[in-house]
Amino acid sequence: MMHIGIDDTDSPRGGCTTYIAALLVEKLHNLKAKFIDYPNLIRLNPNVPWKTRGNGALCLRIECDEAQVEDIKETTIELVEENADLTYEGTDPGIVFFYGEIPKEVEEFAKGAVQGIGKVKTAINLLRRFRAEAIGFKNGRGIIGGLAAIGGTLKGDYTYELIAYRIPENRGTLRRICKESVIEMDRIMGNQTFNNIDPETGRILITPHGPDPVLYGVRGESPEAVRKAHNLIRSEEPIERWIIFRTNQGTDAHLRPVRSVSEVKPYNPVVVCGVVASKPRVIAGGHVIFSISDGSGSIDCAAYEPTGRLRDVARLLIEGDKVEVYGGVRPPSEDNPMTINLEKIRVVEVAPLKRLMNPICPSCGKRMKSMGRGKGFRCKRCGFKDPSAEKILVEVERSLKPGLYITSPRSQRHLTKPFSRYGLEKHEASYTYERIIPYSKFSNLE
Ligand code: ZN
Numbered sequence: 001m002m003h004i005g006i007d008d009t010d011s012p013r014g015g016c017t018t019y020i021a022a023l024l025v026e027k028l029h030n031l032k033a034k035f036i037d038y039p040n041l042i043r044l045n046p047n048v049p050w051k052t053r054g055n056g057a058l059c060l061r062i063e064c065d066e067a068q069v070e071d072i073k074e075t076t077i078e079l080v081e082e083n084a085d086l087t088y089e090g091t092d093p094g095i096v097f098f099y100g101e102i103p104k105e106v107e108e109f110a111k112g113a114v115q116g117i118g119k120v121k122t123a124i125n126l127l128r129r130f131r132a133e134a135i136g137f138k139n140g141r142g143i144i145g146g147l148a149a150i151g152g153t154l155k156g157d158y159t160y161e162l163i164a165y166r167i168p169e170n171r172g173t174l175r176r177i178c179k180e181s182v183i184e185m186d187r188i189m190g191n192q193t194f195n196n197i198d199p200e201t202g203r204i205l206i207t208p209h210g211p212d213p214v215l216y217g218v219r220g221e222s223p224e225a226v227r228k229a230h231n232l233i234r235s236e237e238p239i240e241r242w243i244i245f246r247t248n249q250g251t252d253a254h255l256r257p258v259r260s261v262s263e264v265k266p267y268n269p270v271v272v273c274g275v276v277a278s279k280p281r282v283i284a285g286g287h288v289i290f291s292i293s294d295g296s297g298s299i300d301c302a303a304y305e306p307t308g309r310l311r312d313v314a315r316l317l318i319e320g321d322k323v324e325v326y327g328g329v330r331p332p333s334e335d336n337p338m339t340i341n342l343e344k345i346r347v348v349e350v351a352p353l354k355r356l357m358n359p360i361c362p363s364c365g366k367r368m369k370s371m372g373r374g375k376g377f378r379c380k381r382c383g384f385k386d387p388s389a390e391k392i393l394v395e396v397e398r399s400l401k402p403g404l405y406i407t408s409p410r411s412q413r414h415l416t417k418p419f420s421r422y423g424l425e426k427h428e429a430s431y432t433y434e435r436i437i438p439y440s441k442f443s444n445l446e
Helices: 019-032 065-082 104-115 119-128 142-151 179-192 223-232 309-315
Strands: 002-007 040-043 056-065 094-099 133-135 157-168 213-219 239-247 270-276 281-283 287-293 297-303 322-330 339-349 352-359 392-396 403-406
Touching: 002 019, 002 142, 019 056, 019 065, 019 157, 019 239, 040 142, 065 094, 065 133, 094 142, 104 119, 104 142, 119 142, 133 142, 133 157, 157 223, 157 287, 157 392, 179 213, 179 223, 213 223, 223 239, 223 270, 270 297, 270 339, 287 309, 297 309, 309 339, 309 403
Parallel strands: 040 239, 297 339
Antiparallel strands: 002 056, 002 094, 040 056, 094 133, 157 213, 157 239, 270 287, 270 322, 281 287, 287 297, 322 339, 339 403, 352 392
16 A cells, blocks of 8 residues: 655646646556545645645555555656646645555644644654655655645545646636536535535636636535536536545634634634624724634634625624634734634624613603703604603614624635535545546546
């Protein structure tokens, strides 16, 4: 058994680590390697400071003869060298080869890299201990993701993504797929696929916008579902190849519940409970900021403008509301304290909202009118007057209801679990080897 982990080969100028994995699947197939899992796409912590893109690492898991190992390693290294954007400053590719069963320690390391920040030193210690091999290009940081992809065995919840790639001459041009076919696909597939379309704007979310080779990616609950969805999408440009990944996308794998506000640390995405301690304020750009506290401390929470309905919900909060907030944690800067960038809010309990209102007429029940400051109130309907009446505090109904609120699909992280997936969580890896094929369209495997 051999696991090949690859990370950080792409740059904003182009490329995509998933594409290198797709090419490698074809080459390993030609070398007669036997796949024991779908290629895994492991999204790492989206809040690490040096990453602005998807932060996805890949792992291929195969069975092969000992005699083939050198060939497989050579092929992998060559492919990464040919396809990685090595001249881009922030691109530091890594490849890891791991043999045999995945030990708990490596699974723990992967969890750490999804929920926090993995360290090169820890990765290297594990590589030594378990006699794995690694090639780190440039500063070698890619080894972290490579090992994390290997340890990301997806034994809990997971989803699938089918990614279709463009032919080289079309890359960098406008993507041409039939929008209506995506809307129709979304309708037919129901909750078996997710985040195809942003319901608030009608925007198609399956196509990226950069110069990378991805034409589209369909996310869903099973290989069959993403295959069916793919067959329903009409592409107006040729598809070079497609491949199905098993992935931690849409599972909230990055969010770690902490017991108190004081345990919230920069760069570690959290779920934490608290009581709204300051009235939400809208700042330049339409972002909404409020703070929560729980006795152990308090922290700012931000719902940014593109989070759409989540921002609208944040504006309705008042002091005293009990909430559970979900999101990445930005370290303090010169201008701002440490802040949770919200992905979800669960409103646990709404505080009573009281407003000063005119008193009710004791004789006919209508709300009275003021006769001037300090001069009491008068009823317009029946003429009743009370010069000593004062405004009264009245509890008014809250428009905000308890419940879970999630950022709009267009601003969801790859890892964010969308509404449609609640109740569909998987609890163990239940795929079988037979179901793995076809994993990719490149030969006669179909
Ligand atoms: Zn009256």
